[in-house]
Amino acid sequence: MSKNARTTRRNVLQGGGALVAATAGLMALGASQQAQASTDIPASAEKKCATCRYWGGVRRVSTDKQTVSADGKGWCNNPNSPAYQKQTNPTQGAPVWTRWDALG
Numbered sequence: 001m002s003k004n005a006r007t008t009r010r011n012v013l014q015g016g017g018a019l020v021a022a023t024a025g026l027m028a029l030g031a032s033q034q035a036q037a038s039t040d041i042p043a044s045a046e047k048k049c050a051t052c053r054y055w056g057g058v059r060r061v062s063t064d065k066q067t068v069s070a071d072g073k074g075w076c077n078n079p080n081s082p083a084y085q086k087q088t089n090p091t092q093g094a095p096v097w098t099r100w101d102a103l104g
C-alpha cells in the first residue's frame, strides 16, 4: 500500500469518526428536545414566570392570546427577584413579577 493510499484511508476513517460523533450529537439533541414537554399557562396568570417580562425561557403566545406555552426552564433576568440569574420553571413566580409586554 502506498503512502498516499494509507493517508487517504486514514482520512476516510477520521472523517467517519466525525460523522459518528455528529450523528450521536444530533440524536442526543433530539432526545433532549423530546424530554422538554410544553407547559400551558393562562395568559391572565399573574406572578408566574411564563407570563413575566423578565423570564428568559422558550415560550410562545397562542394566536388568541389566551395561553402561553413554555418549554422547560428559563432564566430569571430581574435583578430585584430572589431568583435573579437562576433557572426557574414557567409555573414559578415572584412578588416582583411584571406582565410580559407580548400579552398586551
Ligand code: SF4
Pocket: 047, 048, 049, 052, 053, 054, 055, 056, 075, 076, 077, 078, 081, 083, 084, 088, 092, 093, 094, 095, 096, 097, 098
Ligand atoms: S422569578 Fe419572578 S421576576 Fe423572575 S422571571 Fe419569575 S416571575 Fe419574573
